[in-house]
Amino acid sequence: MAQKQGGGFFASIASSFSNFSKSVNGMLGYEGLEVINPEGGTEDSEEEAQRGRWKQEDRDSYWKMMQKYIGADVTSMVTLPVLIFEPMSMLQKMAELMEYSHLLDLADDCEDPYMRLVYASCFFITIYYACQRTWKPFNPILGETFEMVNHGGVTFISEQVSHHPPMGAGHAENDHFVYDITSKVKTKFLGNSLEIYPLGRTRVTLKRDGVVLDLVPPPSKVNNLIFGRTWVDVPGEMIVTNMTTGDKVVLYFQPCGWFGAGRFEVDGYVYNAAEEPKILITGKWNESMSYQPCDVEGELLPGTELKEAWKVAEVPENDKFQYTYFAHKLNSLDTAPKKLLASDSRLRSDxxxxxxxxxxxxxxxxxxxxxxxxxxKRIRETKGEQYVPKWFDPTSEMAPTPWGDLEVYHYNGKYDEHRAAMDNSSDNIEETDIRSTEFNPWQYGNLATE
Structure with missing residues (x-):
């Protein structure tokens, strides 16, 4: 049964990780090293340390290089080898959430305000399926973009709006909803693991009633970065708030325990504005989520049954990067919009x-x-110029998050005008033209003349 109160939850997570780590900390003579096998216990940690995608000599040298960063935010401090990358940028990964955009369509159509939150919260949970992929996306180049116009009536545009600190902004819209995000993360490097804190702000407006939803996502932890098989845990709390009515969803992502106990599990409740539970939500973020009505004590109502709200779509077997069919679609030039922006992530040569x-x-x-x-960057500094994003505008708004304040960027609407002009163009753009387009997010043309 889900917890109805949040008190002590994060303390229990901290205790779980502390107990999990102490038994392996310092093994193999590496100070600060922790190796965690999510499917086992401490007795197989040394064996687990020899696994993973790194060669022994690469592991040793990289460990020595990275030790000086222990405890630091390494969001943009370290140059990483492509060995650990996937062929996708962070802007594309931002768009992966749109795979299950039909859940927001259902939320918009829903008459029941609590079921509306069930569908919306399940939508936000779906992105965590991609967290099983342990490859790192490419950091976007300043000015890089990603656009998608061919999924469920959704038009999506994202742009890298800042390089230091790295920040991206995204906007998606169809007949049912408007989705806006300013994305920024804070990290803490722990030696063989990395804690990731999402400083972003996500807002969804459901068009029928004008309901505005706000998301506070949980933190995540990447384990076994250098030694052992890399895996991701998402221990913490997700809150989805209906800012119009005060109703909310509080979901607890359980930390992985010994031999995988609790891994992937999520449970919690939809609450009304008086903080009374109305609907139980439970499931696994890598499989499916279900719901069932409950009373004010959180007990399931007699005569009701658990019903499925979301289930992960079929995925390709033995895919090298564990991509879904939708992730492959995001990477494909075959499904790219007509007259693709030259700054699009698909065109990156790396x-x-x-x-x-x-x-x-x-x-x-x-x-x-x-x-x-x-x-x-050197040219901008010499000229005394500031970088100006094309599709998003900076604002004076500072949004508070559990991990710090965030500078908010707003979508300026110019991409809609651009896309309409491209779609109405009579020019025939051949596939070969798109494939030969050079990636160009740059502010300045010929650097030699600047």
């Missing part, structure tokens, strides 16, 4: 090389793009 399995070229192209980004 991403494409990695997708084709050429790690050497992916690494060199990644370095080339990052150096060009640094060169543009």
């Amino acid at each position: 991403r494409y090389a990695l997708e084709k399995g050429d790690l050497s070229k992916a690494g060199s192209e990644k370095s080339r793009l990052e150096e060009r980004q640094r060169a543009e």
Whole structure:
């Protein structure tokens, strides 16, 4: 049964991780090292440390290099090898949430205000299925974009609006909802693991009644970064608030315990504005979520049954990067919009090389793009200019989050005008033209003349 009160929950998580880590901390003679097998206990930690995608010599050298960052926020401090990357940028991963956008359509159509929150919270949970992928997305280049116009009537645009600190903004819309996000993270490097705190702000407006929903997501932890098989846990609390009525959902993502106990499990309640539970929500974030009405004590109502609200879609078998069919769609130029922006993530040369399995070229192209980004920064500083995003505007609004304040960016509507113009264009754009388009998020054209 879900917890109805949040008191002591984070303390129990901290205790769980502390007990989990102490028994393996310092093994193999590496100070600060913890290796956790989510399917086992402490007795197999040394064996687990030898697993993973790193070669022994690479693990040792990288561990020595990274030790100085223990305890630090490494969001943009460290250059990482493409060995641990997936052929997708963070802007594309931001769009993965739209795979199950039909849940927001259901929420908008729903007459019951509490069922509306069931569907909306399940929508926000769906993105965590992608958390099972332990490959790191590419950090977007400043000015990089990603656009999608071919899924469930949804038009989606995202843009990297800041490089230091790294921040992205996204906007999606269809006939039922408007989705807006300003995305920023704070991290804490712990040696062989990384804690990730989402400082972003997510708002959804349901069009029929104008209801505004606000999301506070849980933190996550990436385990076994260097030693052992990398895996992700999401221990914490998710809150979805109906800012119009005061109703809310509080869900608890259970931490992984010994031998996988509790892993992936989520449960909680929909509460009315008086903080009385109305509906139980329970399931696993990597499988499905269900709901059942309850009384004010949180007990299930007689004569009701548990009903499924969401189930993960069928996925490809033995996919190298554990991509869903939708993730492959996001990467494909075949499904890209007409007259794709040259700043689109699909066109990144490092991403494409990695997708084709050429790690050497992916690494060199990644370095080339990052150096060009640094060169543009130097030019801006010399000219005394500020970077100005194209599709999102900075605001003076500072949104509070549990992990710090966030500068909010607002969608300016210009992409809608651009996309309408492209869609109404009579020009025939051949597939070969898209594939030959050079990735171009740059503010300045020819650096030699600047």
